[in-house]
Amino acid sequence: MDDFVSTPAEQRGTGHVDKMAPTSPSAGESMEGSEGDNALTIIRQELSQISAQMLTKVDTGNLLHEFRTAVREEISALLTDLAAVEVRVDALETEAQVCRNQHWATGLVTTRQGNLLLTLRRQVEDLENRSRRQNIRIRGLPEPDWGDWWGPRDTTKSVDLTTDGAAGGLVGSWGVLSRALRIWTNNVRGLNAPERRSHLLRSLWVNRASIAFLQETHFRGSDHPALRDSRFPTGCFANHSSTKKAGVAILFARHILFCCLETKGDPNGRYLFIKGTIADRRNTFASIYAPNTSQHRFLSKTLKLLDHFREGLLIVAGDLNVPLDLRMDTSKGRISHSDLCRRVTHNAIRAAGLADAWRILHPEDKGFTYYSPVHRGHSRLDYILVAQEFLHLLQTCDI
Structure with missing residues (x-):
């Protein structure tokens, strides 16, 4: 006899429903839950430690x-x-x-x-x-003159620095010249008064100056007083165009047969370049008066202009308004100018191939050309600079 099996449809028809009894969790599932709780606890502990170790704003x-x-x-x-x-x-x-x-x-x-x-x-x-x-x-056979071969019979005298300015002397000897060439530089501080001009020309002649470099003539424009006589008949000037300030000049004694070829002057009266010949040899002379401020910029620019102008022997003289050597050119070892100004000025002179004539002949001596009553100290502001290739012609240089 076949077994009778009730189908779900039949069961539904009879209203009989099978219900599943709730099952209890197994042992494996219980172990997995406890491990998860432990991991969360460890993570929370590590986060707490990290938070404790983090820097606060104060610590940072x-x-x-x-x-x-x-x-x-x-x-x-x-x-x-x-x-x-x-x-x-x-x-x-x-x-x-x-x-x-x-x-x-x-x-x-x-x-x-x-x-x-x-x-x-x-x-x-x-x-x-x-x-x-x-x-x-x-008769007709001249006797030789040996006096100039022994150098000058006299040297340029010192001047009163507080009244007459600064002066220096340079003597050079060329074989083609019949006598020594003496250079004189002086800050004259104004020459509009006739007695000052007369005194200057007489002083130049007494000191046997061949070429005189002057600064602060205080002449204005082209209409200026005459600065010449029978002893110094030739002169070149660079004056301020509108006011009586600054101004530079170069005078030639009558025994110097100088033939001027070209000149270049500053409209503000700060520099004067002259190119010419003496005994058929090319020479360049420059008289410079630097301002009281930014001397290094002025000298760097001026010496670059002079480098394009110069030809033959080069002599630069004037008032640079800055001591080149802090230790040797000042009485107190300090100056009001910045160290940058002094260093740039020194480098510009060296780059132009020039050398301080007085320092070359007096490497360990101190000489001053200006006294400042404000700082109560002496300094050397006036220089005669000679091209280095002609330094062997120097004989004497004095303040």
Whole structure:
């Protein structure tokens, strides 16, 4: 007999419904739940530790302050080291300049000794020629003049720095010249009064100046008083176009056969360039009066203009209004000008191939051309600069 199996439809028809009894969780599921709770607990603990270790705003500010303080201290130490290095560099530059000056001075002494030997040789030859002529002076045959070979018989005198300004003398000797060439520079502080002009020309003649470089003539425009006489008949001027201030000039003594070829003057009366010939040799002369401020900019620009103008022997003289050597050119070892101004001026002069004539011949001496009643100190502001290739022609230079 077949077994009877009721179908779901039949069961629904009879109203019988099978219900599933609730089942209890197994052991594996219980273990998984406890492990998850433990992991969450560990994560919460680690997050709490991380939160505790995180810096607060106060801690962050303190660390930032410490960092800034450390950086400032490092920068201050670096600046101190740089200042020490700069001082050392300045000292080395000064020592190098002293060595160069001593080298030039040694070369000048050697040149002088050679000139003296040449003079003695020529004198011996002259004595032999005189003996052949039986010491008879023949008309039309000039006797040799040896005075200039021994240098000048007198040197440029010192001047009263507080009243007459500054003056310096330079003597150079060319074989083609019959006499020595003497250069004079002076800050005259105004020449509009006739007695001042007369006194200046007389002083130049007494000091046997060949070429005079003048600053602060205070002439205005082209209509200015005459500054010449029979002893100094030739002169060139660069005056301020509208006011009686600044102004520079160059005067030539009558025994200097100077032929002017070209001139270049500043409309503000700050510089004057002259190019010409003496005994068929090209020469360039420049008279400069620097302003009281920004001297380094003015001199750098002026010397660049002069470099394009110059030809042959170059002599620059004037009032630079700044001492070149802080230790040697000031009485107190300090100046009111900035160190940058002094250094740029010194470098501009060196780049132009010029050398301080007085410092070359007096490497260890102190000489001053100006007294400042405000600072109560002396300084050397007036210079005669000579092209380095002609330094062997120097004989004397005095203040």
